[in-house]
Every structure is written in C-alpha cells, then in structure tokens.
Amino acid sequence: MIYFDNAATTLQKPECVAEAVCLAMHSLGNSGRGAYDASLEAVRSIHEVREAAAALLGASGPSRIAFTKNATEALNMAIKGLAGPKDHVITTVLEHNSVLRPLYELEAEGTRLSFLPCDSKGRLCLEQLEEQLGPDTRAVVCTHVSNLTGNVTDAEKIGAFCRKHGLLFILDASQSAGVLEVNMERLQADVICFTGHKSLFGPQGTGGLCVREGVEFPPMLSGGSGSHSYDHRQPSRMPDRLEAGTLNGHGLAGLKAGIEFVQRTGLERIRAREQKLVHRFCRGLQDIREIRIYGDVWSKYHTGIVALNLGDHDSARVSDELAVRFGIATRPGAHCAPLMHQALGTERQGAVRFSFSWFNTEDEIDEGIRALRQLAEE
Amino acid sequence: MEKAGREKGIPGRLIPVPQDLSAGCGFAWCSEPKWQEELIRLLDEKRIEYEAVVQRKV
Numbered sequence: 001m002i003y004f005d006n007a008a009t010t011l012q013k014p015e016c017v018a019e020a021v022c023l024a025m026h027s028l029g030n031s032g033r034g035a036y037d038a039s040l041e042a043v044r045s046i047h048e049v050r051e052a053a054a055a056l057l058g059a060s061g062p063s064r065i066a067f068t069k070n071a072t073e074a075l076n077m078a079i080k081g082l083a084g085p086k087d088h089v090i091t092t093v094l095e096h097n098s099v100l101r102p103l104y105e106l107e108a109e110g111t112r113l114s115f116l117p118c119d120s121k122g123r124l125c126l127e128q129l130e131e132q133l134g135p136d137t138r139a140v141v142c143t144h145v146s147n148l149t150g151n152v153t154d155a156e157k158i159g160a161f162c163r164k165h166g167l168l169f170i171l172d173a174s175q176s177a178g179v180l181e182v183n184m185e186r187l188q189a190d191v192i193c194f195t196g197h198k199s200l201f202g203p204q205g206t207g208g209l210c211v212r213e214g215v216e217f218p219p220m221l222s223g224g225s226g227s228h229s230y231d232h233r234q235p236s237r238m239p240d241r242l243e244a245g246t247l248n249g250h251g252l253a254g255l256k257a258g259i260e261f262v263q264r265t266g267l268e269r270i271r272a273r274e275q276k277l278v279h280r281f282c283r284g285l286q287d288i289r290e291i292r293i294y295g296d297v298w299s300k301y302h303t304g305i306v307a308l309n310l311g312d313h314d315s316a317r318v319s320d321e322l323a324v325r326f327g328i329a330t331r332p333g334a335h336c337a338p339l340m341h342q343a344l345g346t347e348r349q350g351a352v353r354f355s356f357s358w359f360n361t362e363d364e365i366d367e368g369i370r371a372l373r374q375l376a377e378e
Numbered sequence: 379m380e381k382a383g384r385e386k387g388i389p390g391r392l393i394p395v396p397q398d399l400s401a402g403c404g405f406a407w408c409s410e411p412k413w414q415e416e417l418i419r420l421l422d423e424k425r426i427e428y429e430a431v432v433q434r435k436v
Contacts, residue, residue: 035394035405043392043405044380061425227404237427 002328002364006198007147007175007305007355011329013201014261017254021203024253031249032226042249049256050239056259057173057192057210058183066242067252070207071174072098073220074193077242078170078209079103079141081217082191085110087138090167092116092124093339094146094153099172100339103141112136118343121296122149129161139168144182145175148335148344148351149295150278150305152180159188168215174198178262179271179303190215199270199357200262202255205248211238219244270358274304277356277365281306284369290376294344294351304356307335310376315350318375322352326371330354379407382424388413399432 003011024045029038031046050062059065068074079102083089091103093115107113114132117125129140140162144155155171162169171189173182178199184192189212196206222234223244234241262270278297285291290311296302310318319332333350334341341347354368383390390409399406409417411433421428 032405033403035392040380040392047381063427229403 004354005329006357009197012359016257020257021254024250049252052259058185059210066239067208071195074209076102077220078191088112088136090114090140092142097336141170143172148337148340150303152301155187163188196255201258203251206251206255288376306354307351315352
C-alpha cells in the first residue's frame with residue numbers, strides 16, 4: 001500500500017516510537033500514584049514528554065503542557081473554558097469540526113460567532129479581521145493549517161492582532177505541530193492545541209494543550225490527580241488542573257520518541273521534504289485537464305496536503321478506485337471542514353485528499369500521478 | 379525536582395507525602411536537613427512549585 005493519508009494519521013512512524021511504547025508497557029506503573037520504582041518511572045517518563053512538548057511549542061515551562069487524548073479534547077477544553085454566553089468569538093471558514101462544533105454549542109447558549117472568509121484558493125482574508133472586532137470580542141480561534149487544502153494561516157499576524165486588542169488566541173496546531181515552527185511566544189498564542197498522532201509521529205490517543213501562564217479555565221473533567229485527595233475540587237495547579245484520571249503514559253512515551261525524532265530531523269528539513277513532494281505531485285498532474293487542485297499549493301505557505309477532484313466524479317469513487325486498483329490510500333468526501341467545502345464549492349463532490357509525510361518517497365508520488373492519469377484517461 | 383537535585387549534586391529521593399505533613403496523597407522530596415537552604419534556592423531558581431519545606435525526624 002502507498003499511504004497518502006498522513007493528515008488523518010501518520011501510519012509510518014519512526015521505529016523508536018513503537019519501541020518506546022513497548023518498553024513503557026513493560027516498565028511503567030501509574031504516574032503519581034506511588035513512590036515505588038515503576039510509578040516513579042512513569043512520573044519521570046511523563047515529565048520528560050512534558051519537557052519535550054514545552055520545548056517544541058515554546059512554553060514557559062513543562063507544567064504549562066496538559067495532556068489529552070487528542071486535539072479535539074484539547075480544543076473543547078480551551079474553547080468551552082474560555083468563552084461564555086456574552087462573548088463574541090472570531091473564527092474562520094477553514095476550521096475543522098473540532099473547532100466548529102464546540103463553538104456552535106456555545107452559540108446555542110448565546111455566544112456570538114463571526115467567520116473570517118477565504119478567497120478562491122482557500123487563503124484567509126486576514127485584512128477583514130479588524131472589521132469583525134466588536135466590544136464583546138473575547139477570542140480568536142483558528143487553525144494553523146487547513147486540514148483540507150494544506151494552506152498555512154498567518155498565525156503570527158493573528159497573534160499580533162489579538163495582543164493589540166486584548167483578545168485570547170486559541171490555535172489549533174493539529175496539522176502544523178511537527179511540520180512548522182509552532183512557538184507560543186512568537187505566535188503570541190494563549191493556548192495551542194495539538195495532537196500526537198499526525199506529524200509528531202506519536203501513537204493515537206495522545207495530544208494536549210500548551211497554556212500560557214496566567215490563562216486559566218475550568219477543567220472539563222474532574223477526578224483523580226494523585227494530589228490533594230481530600231479537596232472537593234480538581235487542584236488548581238497546572239497541569240493537574242486539566243489532567244483528571246490516569247494519563248496515557250504508554251502512548252505518551254511514544255509521543256516523546258516522536259517529538260525527539262522531529263527535533264533530530266529538523267522542522268525545516270521535514271517541511272522542505274513535504275513541499276518537494278507536493279510540488280513533484282502537482283507538476284506531474286499539471287497536464288491532466290480533468291484534475292482540479294484546491295489550495296495554494298505552489299506557495300511557501302502550504303504544507304504536505306493536496307486536495308483535488310477528477311472532473312465531476314464523486315471523490316468517494318475516485319478514492320475507492322485508487323485504493324482497490326492501485327493500492328493508494330487517500331481520504332475522500334468531506335473532511336470535517338464543512339465551511340471550507342462550502343467556500344471551495346465542493347460540498348456535494350467532496351475532495352480526494354492526498355497528504356504526504358517525511359516517509360513518502362518520490363516513487364510513491366510518481367505512482368500516484370500514474371494512477372490519476374490512468375483514471376482520467378478512462 | 380529529582381532532575382534538578384541530581385544536576386546540583388543534592389542527594390535525596392521522592393517519597394509519598396507523610397501523613398503528618400499532609401493528609402492526602404502526592405509526593406515529597408526527602409533530603410537531609412543540611413541541604414535545606416540549597417534546596418530552597420534550587421526550588422526558586424528552577425521555579426519548581428512546592429507547598430512547604432519542613433524538618434522532621436525519620
């Protein structure tokens with residue numbers, strides 16, 4: 001199989017990730033529940049993941065990282081914890097449902113929402129940010145990279161806008177962590193939500209939030225914390241505040257190995273590699289008249305994703321043909337980004353998304369081009 | 379704390395919080411009294427959050 005669904009989850013991981021999970025499963029107890037070796041090993045292991053994530057995301061310290069099971073959980077916690085019924089929140093049409101659905105739930109309780117539009121290539125109209133500002137604006141929530149087009153949002157500009165107007169900035173780094181520099185200070189973000197199983201090459205079931213010092217919101221879950229057992233409330237101290245219950249210590253050990261792989265390899269190299277694959281792929285498709293590519297694929301503000309359609313064919317059918325006849329894994333249909341599809345006019349047809357990773361090869365890209373060419377000729 | 383203590387050469391280990399210090403659960407760092415001042419300096423320097431520093435007989 002040729003795997004081109006890395007924006008959903010990376011399938012090919014560095015060997016060290018599975019090894020770390022396996023070792024953890026054989027050696028770690030429950031973190032913070034005892035002072036015997038196996039429990040302390042779990043404490044140490046999780047602390048090291050925190051340190052690695054804090055360094056990657058530019059947090060002021062490891063305690064500013066709280067782990068969750070994925071970016072969706074992190075986004076729900078941050079969005080629902082920081083915006084209330086009397087607030088106005090600015091978001092964008094690029095968003096994934098993990099941002100949109102929590103916001104729609106808030107909207108049902110009175111929160112006012114505004115959506116920053118995009119142009120025909122799916123690029124955000126950032127010049128309209130100021131127009132959306134109101135006296136009740138509390139926060140901007142946006143994705144760093146569109147999961148459909150791969151376009152990169154100018155998060156630095158949005159961060160500066162938020163700082164200027166005293167707004168909170170919640171960044172969804174699901175598609176960017178591990179590919180782009182995601183630095184809390186440089187982007188002036190207040191909360192960065194990330195997932196472990198995509199470009200950080202960690203196991204599924206890992207993710208988290210990086211929360212700026214001074215930014216506080218109530219926990220979504222309450223329960224065991226390994227401290228302050230007689231308090232009726234979840235401890236107020238980070239990260240215990242946002243981490244009720246046993247953490248996925250085994251998975252997080254794998255995430256640490258993934259982050260270390262990314263750091264060793266270098267974000268610049270990873271990004272350059274993905275862009276090279278995208279350009280090779282798009283160049284190879286240029287003369288196929290029936291292919292329609294979405295997104296700003298030739299721009300430097302773009303990652304390893306290419307969404308396309310073949311004539312008017314159902315994207316589900318194209319993706320299925322690619323899988324069954326050519327052994328190529330892609331994702332069709334809507335991509336949990338309904339407003340992005342509306343903006344691109346692909347609500348009905350959906351789109352076939354090819355998403356590449358560090359581990360894809362030029363030969364695989366060429367196979368993808370050949371398969372699409374053959375389907376177009378048929 | 380464990381890592382910071384090791385880097386500074388301050389001996390000690392993590393233990394379950396003794397009942398007479400705090401009814402509940404969690405960890406305490408256990409070290410000889412002669413390290414107290416240096417430990418507090420280290421906690422402040424590394425911005426390690428703690429609740430109290432106490433001396434007790436073991």
